[in-house]
Amino acid sequence: ANEFGVQSLMHLEEQDEKLCYVEAAISNVDEEMVNVKKDIRQMKLFCGVFRSPTDFCSDHCHRCRCRSASDSQPDEDALSWMPFYKTSTTAVKEQPRVLLRTKREYALESDYLPRLLNDAKEEEMDSNLKSVDAFLENLRDIAVDMNSELSLQETKMDKIKQLVSDIYRPI
Incomplete structure (x- = not known):
């Protein structure tokens, strides 16, 4: 039982290292997404090329879910x-x-x-x-x-x- 406890602690430490790696990767993705969103907004303001599909949404469109600007929850x-x-x-x-x-x-x-x-x-x-x-x-x-x-x-x-x-x- 002592060996299993020590092995469990070793696996928990390995899992902790993996969680740190995942956290760093997700933070990196989040930073990149913020930059991409900022670039898309600038392009949208500059040339109007990139438009959100919800811009063309009508009330009878059941597939499209329009969001209000105040709705920030996923x-x-x-x-x-x-x-x-x-x-x-x-x-x-x-x-x-x-x-x-x-x-x-x-x-x-x-x-x-x-x-x-x-x-x-x-x-x-x-x-x-x-x-x-x-x-x-x-x-x-x-x-x-x-x-x-x-x-x-x-x-x-x-x-x-x-x-x-x-x-x-x-x-």
Whole structure:
């Protein structure tokens, strides 16, 4: 289980690097889209060549969806193909916290079981319980690290989602 925890942390770190790459690429696309939109507006003002299909829209045209200038939110249907774009659900912002025990508290617990006979079997059981406790403490530390990594990645995913929704705003 310890190996799987370490491997999971390694995969989470790789996923974090990929999210950083995706975020940078989406930011680059967003900047390019802003420049293209600005250039198209300038061309439209200068020569009137590029016109939006909604300029020629009539009221009876059911395929065309005219937007008002005040409507800046992306269309739900236009973004529904993205698997992570869901406006109805909200992400969990914080997981339940684990109370951390200090090393001093562990030192105070010298015996896990009250001693009755004080023989070798009790010593062996106590040492086994201490090793199990150390193993579980290690797993708990891995789980806390995974939780913090996932919470960081969640904020990155929210930022990527916002960048993608900003890209699909109308021209």
